[in-house]
Amino acid sequence: MNSMMEQVVGASNSFFELYRQYFKTSSDLAKMTIPKLFHWGENKSLESKGSDKMALIPYCWLVAPFDTKAWPKLGFTVRYNYHLSNLFISAVSNIERARVGQKLDDKERKYLHLVCSFWVGWSATAIEHMKDPAFCYIRHRYRQIKDLTPVLDNITYVELVAWMPRSISIDMATHLLLASSDRYYVYLVEFDELLDAGPTLKDVYEGLRQVQWVATLDGCPWEAVEPFETWEVDHFLYFPDYDHFDRTLLWEIVPFVPHEAEPEIALNI
Numbered sequence: 001m002n003s004m005m006e007q008v009v010g011a012s013n014s015f016f017e018l019y020r021q022y023f024k025t026s027s028d029l030a031k032m033t034i035p036k037l038f039h040w041g042e043n044k045s046l047e048s049k050g051s052d053k054m055a056l057i058p059y060c061w062l063v064a065p066f067d068t069k070a071w072p073k074l075g076f077t078v079r080y081n082y083h084l085s086n087l088f089i090s091a092v093s094n095i096e097r098a099r100v101g102q103k104l105d106d107k108e109r110k111y112l113h114l115v116c117s118f119w120v121g122w123s124a125t126a127i128e129h130m131k132d133p134a135f136c137y138i139r140h141r142y143r144q145i146k147d148l149t150p151v152l153d154n155i156t157y158v159e160l161v162a163w164m165p166r167s168i169s170i171d172m173a174t175h176l177l178l179a180s181s182d183r184y185y186v187y188l189v190e191f192d193e194l195l196d197a198g199p200t201l202k203d204v205y206e207g208l209r210q211v212q213w214v215a216t217l218d219g220c221p222w223e224a225v226e227p228f229e230t231w232e233v234d235h236f237l238y239f240p241d242y243d244h245f246d247r248t249l250l251w252e253i254v255p256f257v258p259h260e261a262e263p264e265i266a267l268n269i
Contacts, residue, residue: 082121111205148185195225
């Protein structure tokens with residue numbers, strides 16, 4: 001790496017290209033042979049042929065500044081995916097699963113591309129994870145919203161941890177995109193909060209474009225959705241989180257058990 005640094009003194013553009021190449025060749029992922037990219041949406045494989053043509057964006061994307069045309073309020077950052085699969089068609093399939101009988105037109109697909117490139121590292125939720133405890137919890141907490149369906153998430157699935165590059169830190173999820181039959185929502189894991197992102201993917205993109213602080217989505221105009229009911233629960237236990245050194249789970253993910261309100265007791269006075 002030192003020799004690479006010496007080559008790029010005074011040449012920032014070259015530095016970023018060399019850093020991309022360094023990350024690619026030094027990561028554990030580069031040492032693996034992955035002949036196929038798995039398409040979560042239709043449960044079949046697509047040939048990758050050694051390119052990113054089937055993927056929405058490269059696995060690791062380093063930009064400086066961070067795509068200022070699409071995201072004018074974000075500066076230099078490293079954006080990487082928390083899934084090994086990152087196919088655009090899978091994200092499309094998830095939305096069309098939520099909106100039965102509706103197909104995304106070219107305009108909405110354009111905005112979906114932009115939303116997927118947001119730096120939180122989310123990509124399409126895998127079908128086999130749509131009934132994970134985390135999503136069951138969210139659907140129950142906001143059960144006034146019918147057919148709330150995961151679209152994108154940045155959860156590192158337990159079975160993929162062994163395949164993730166050691167050069168990438170894996171943490172608890174932060175942002176999830178969900179859809180109902182007529183609206184989109186963004187769930188903030190840290191705050192156990194669901195935000196109404198609007199009826200179209202254009203609304204989702206334009207809301208994210210206003211974000212000044214990504215963790216809290218500060219600057220975004222969206223309103224929080226009131227839960228169907230509130231109760232005391234440690235919702236983090238439904239999400240995987242990992243030790244940074246040995247990459248083992250910090251706790252066992254608990255199954256979701258729906259909350260039932262205590263029956264009211266009539267008092268005879």
